Structures are given as structure tokens and as C-alpha cells.
Amino acid sequence: MIEIDNLSMSFAIASGRLDVLRGVDLELRDGQTAAIVGPSGSGKTTLLLLLAGLEQPESGTIRIDGIALDSLDDDGLADLRRDRLGIVFQSFHLVPSLTALGNVALPLEIAGADDAEARAGEMLARVGLGDRRDHFPMQLSGGEQQRVAIARALVHSPAVLLADEPTGNLDLETGARIIELLFGLHAETGSTLVLVTHDEAIAGRCQRVLRLHQGRLVEDADRHAIPA
Numbered sequence: 001m002i003e004i005d006n007l008s009m010s011f012a013i014a015s016g017r018l019d020v021l022r023g024v025d026l027e028l029r030d031g032q033t034a035a036i037v038g039p040s041g042s043g044k045t046t047l048l049l050l051l052a053g054l055e056q057p058e059s060g061t062i063r064i065d066g067i068a069l070d071s072l073d074d075d076g077l078a079d080l081r082r083d084r085l086g087i088v089f090q091s092f093h094l095v096p097s098l099t100a101l102g103n104v105a106l107p108l109e110i111a112g113a114d115d116a117e118a119r120a121g122e123m124l125a126r127v128g129l130g131d132r133r134d135h136f137p138m139q140l141s142g143g144e145q146q147r148v149a150i151a152r153a154l155v156h157s158p159a160v161l162l163a164d165e166p167t168g169n170l171d172l173e174t175g176a177r178i179i180e181l182l183f184g185l186h187a188e189t190g191s192t193l194v195l196v197t198h199d200e201a202i203a204g205r206c207q208r209v210l211r212l213h214q215g216r217l218v219e220d221a222d223r224h225a226i227p228a
């Protein structure tokens with residue numbers, strides 16, 4: 001379960017202070033799918049980075065499985081990410097010195113899996129990159145890098161997947177395949193999925209649709225009736 005309570009975040013900028021999040025509340029049960037939508041600059045990426053413990057909020061709390069992120073030190077946060085979170089960043093953050101296969105195998109290797117390469121190879125094939133496993137990130141197109149990043153986030157079957165516009169750089173057909181993969185894995189593993197998207201059709205496939213508006217999350221009310 002993910003619980004966000006009265007979360008605020010602002011940035012110091014030349015002209016003063018930019019309030020991005022102003023009291024975000026959310027309770028997401030294990031296994032739920034939630035879309036976060038909102039215009040560019042509304043704070044979606046900021047919210048995901050806070051959820052991943054990669055940024056510190058100004059105020060408010062985030063709990064994942066009952067553990068308050070602000071009670072963890074850097075090692076504790078790294079353990080949490082390794083054990084429970086998969087993150088697809090909007091800018092892919094691939095390791096440039098590792099091949100596609102090496103990038104996808106990385107979370108497994110960090111966790112000490114002995115079959116890291118085999119599982120990474122399988123996941124690369126599932127995102128349609130079986131024939132690109134030995135390419136380095138700079139030898140891959142933007143959409144291919146995006147798919148490597150998705151494979152890396154999914155390879156250790158995380159309990160919680162945070163994905164920031166995972167289809168933003170993909171053509172329609174590839175994007176549709178990735179969305180099927182994300183929802184398919186959710187159905188298979190019962191993972192919790194938080195999906196930032198500009199695509200209303202994709203958002204509509206999630207059990208919850210949450211809109212960032214003036215720094216707060218507003219839920220599409222008529223969807224409450226849909227069983228979670």
C-alpha cells in the first residue's frame with residue numbers, strides 16, 4: 001500500500017519560489033493501477049521522484065507498506081528501491097557503459113541473482129529487443145532505449161512499478177505492445193502500478209485516474225464505482 005499524506009514540494013527559483021505540489025493526498029491499495037495525468041509542468045515527475053525516495057519533500061509523508069520514507073536513510077531507501085520498486089524514468093537513465101543486456105541484468109545482479117543474464121535476455125525479448133542485447137545505449141534509438149529502461153524496471157518483478165510516460169517516445173504500435181506488457185505483468189504478478197501518462201485512453205485502463213491540478217491530486221469521481 002502507498003499512502004501519501006499532505007505532501008508539498010517547491011523549488012527555489014530566481015524569481016522566488018515555485019510551489020509544485022501543495023498538499024497531495026493519496027491512498028493506493030496493493031495491486032491497484034493508478035494513472036497520474038496533468039499538463040506539462042504540473043508536477044507528475046516530481047511526485048514520482050518523491051515516491052521513489054529520490055527527492056525529499058518539503059513537508060508531508062509518504063508510506064510504502066507502512067514504512068515512512070523519511071524514517072529511512074540513503075541505504076534504507078536504496079534497499080527499498082532494490083527490493084520493491086521498479087522505476088521507468090522519463091529520461092531513461094541507462095548506464096552508458098553497459099549493453100542493453102547489462103542494463104537490464106543490473107537490478108538482478110545487485111540483488112545477487114545467479115540467473116541475471118538469462119532473465120534479462122527474456123525480458124529484452126518481451127519488449128521486442130531480443131536482437132539488440134549487445135548494443136550500448138548510444139547505439140540504440142530513443143524508443144529502443146525507452147524499452148530497455150522498461151525491461152530493466154520490470155525484470156525483478158517489483159511489487160510497485162512507477163512509470164513516467166513509458167510510451168512517450170514510442171510509435172503507436174510499439175507503445176500499445178508495451179502497455180499490454182505492463183498491464184499483462186500487473187495481472188500476472190498483482191503488482192501496484194502508478195502510470196504517468198498524457199494518453200487518456202491508457203489512463204482509462206487504470207482502476208484509478210488521478211489528475212494533478214493546482215498542486216493537488218483530484219480523482220475522477222465517477223470511477224469510484226469501478227471495483228478495484
Ligand SMILES: Nc1ncnc2c1ncn2[C@@H]1O[C@H](COP(=O)(O)OP(=O)(O)OP(=O)(O)O)[C@@H](O)[C@H]1O
Nearest residue numbers: 011012013018020039040041042043044045046047
Ligand atoms: N530542480 C528543479 N528546480 C526548479 N524547478 C523545477 C525543478 N524540477 C522541476 N521543476 C519545475 O517544477 C514543475 C514540475 O515539474 P515536473 O517535471 O514534475 O513536471 P511534469 O508534470 O512531469 O511535466 P512533463 O509532463 O512536461 O514531464 C515544472 O514547472 C518544472 O519547471
Ligand SMILES: [Mg+2]
Nearest residue numbers: 044045090164
Ligand atoms: Mg514529467
